Amino acid sequence: MSLHNSSHSVGLVTPQVALFDEPLALACGRSLASYELVYETYGELNDDRSNAVLICHALSGHHHAAGYHSEQDKRPGWWNECIGPGKAIDTNRFYVVSLNNLGGCHGSTGPSTINPQTGKPWGPLFPPLRVRDWVNSQARLADLLGIECWAAIVGGSLGGMQAMRWALEYPQRVKHCLVIASAQKLSAQNIAFNEIARQAIVSDSKFAEGYYLDNNEIPDKGLALARMVGHITYLSDDAMASKFGRDLRSGTLEVGTDDSVEFQVESYLRYQGSRFSDSFDANTYILMTRALDYFDLAREYNHDPVAAFREATCSFLVVSFSSDWRFSPQRSQELVDALIAADRPVSYAEIESNDGHDAFLLPIPRYLEVISAYMTRVEEKR
């Protein structure tokens, strides 16, 4: 029995594409005449359509959350440790839907797909998106799949923002909301890091004001730098110390060696950066970081998160990680406080971890136990 069809894996999955040809009005005032969303599903929708779970991805995520695309596939989906038969999000009990967001670069309509009006890639002319646009486009996917109400919507980081926005915009369509390593809005420091990432991209001469695909080029250096900034800030200082310390790539450091000797952490960052620039679209990165920056849960509620959460009717699980300094436990506690004040049922867990913000993607036993226990409650109260 191969890894790809073991009893612990959803096995081989095939992405689906949904075409939506009703115009979608966007927060920016423009609209998309039509768009496609690529998605995967794991498990079976039950007869009363009450066991559907939506996975919302974070900044650099996509639809391929679990299983394998082929027998040759070496790496499974990005949340394979959490989603599958008998796992925390148990595909024997739930019908799990995972999509690539609008504006993405893994198959859904976005800056790197063809604009039917011009026959060329959208590029920088793709409309700017807000989290609410994703939620609206996801609601149409739910319609298409015949899902009136999600048993749960689950998201980490930017995904958590989508889950919360769902709870406010479509309160009747979600029973449980799992908000992991997220916040009601970014801090100035967070916005500043995103701005550096964007500046790195637009400063790359190959970016060509966003029209790089027309030149058959990619702003690879800028994108690599953007990823490096993200990567450092998603790791904790301790995690970097234990991963690399001050080790040198080429062994010992003698006084007198020249600067071609490098620290391990540098070559690791360069590798991560260059790998990312091969697989991610620069305009999508700009679009998604902008959506992240502009997200402000309570803006339309007079900046009162308690008033915002009074719109919601679902229950909440909020999870944070002790060493996450970009979306710190304090940010999650603010959510919990607002939910309590708004009389919403809420469970909260802070997970001990040295892995910074990246912890939300890792198979930390207590983290998976917390999700598993909560999902059992979801099944009972769906």
Add this chain to the structure above:
Amino acid sequence: MSLHNSSHSVGLVTPQVALFDEPLALACGRSLASYELVYETYGELNDDRSNAVLICHALSGHHHAAGYHSEQDKRPGWWNECIGPGKAIDTNRFYVVSLNNLGGCHGSTGPSTINPQTGKPWGPLFPPLRVRDWVNSQARLADLLGIECWAAIVGGSLGGMQAMRWALEYPQRVKHCLVIASAQKLSAQNIAFNEIARQAIVSDSKFAEGYYLDNNEIPDKGLALARMVGHITYLSDDAMASKFGRDLRSGTLEVGTDDSVEFQVESYLRYQGSRFSDSFDANTYILMTRALDYFDLAREYNHDPVAAFREATCSFLVVSFSSDWRFSPQRSQELVDALIAADRPVSYAEIESNDGHDAFLLPIPRYLEVISAYMTRVEEKR
């Protein structure tokens, strides 16, 4: 009476240039046949030459620490709040020497000055430097000025590393060592941030592998980005929040506005970045961050800082700032612990501040009081 010659200012100062034409052997194995250092002095050297204080600058600093260069000068030197008549480092009592380090870009010999052997700017061919090279070059400046022993050597951040290296390399030539917001070595995270700054510079196509001056160009975008990275990490999250919050440059944010609307923090960062790229040399930035990365106080002492500090014979003041996350109080406490274990007299103060690493440049009353009180002791025990 103008600001420039008030009783609280050192007034007008004129930078001096010292030429050293004995070859200087460097840690990298190469040597500089000759070099110049630009420096300023404030106050008077006393008859027994026992009141001299050396100021060592940090990454982007220079020799102009106090006073004004002309009546038209709007901004005084970078540590004017600390150095002057009646100030914490009192120029009525001390003879203060402040230089631009070798490899710098404010007048001392460095990558942007002419290599006499080629008649062109040194550029990337300027030898890489280590903190010990600065200390050796500063020792020659002390010789030239007739200073056998410094009453005190003072430095923040990278400057603190120079002060500590002095205490180990020239124990007989320093009585007191003031180490502010510094560390015995950088963490992997710190190195990673420096690496991003360097990558931003070398990725700029105008960098031309360091030969940009030959093309009459500067890698302004890369340098601006490098500065932006530094700037965020030198500020605390709280400082950024209180400085900018999530305020928008153009007033209110309506859902529907496009991405030309920006957050205040973004335009501030862009301004800081572009101002820096007009005034700082890219090769110098690379050289100085490398020196910072490679500094490791105890490398030659079997990685034992206690053994390292046993070389020292001076007394120490160590200062840290509560919200500094690049050179955290914990790093200062490690220095203090090692100094105590090495039987060195040491005073320690952690200053409450919201301003992150940048606090060491700010006129925080308790901080200046701590320095002032310690300098009184320096005067008594010089």
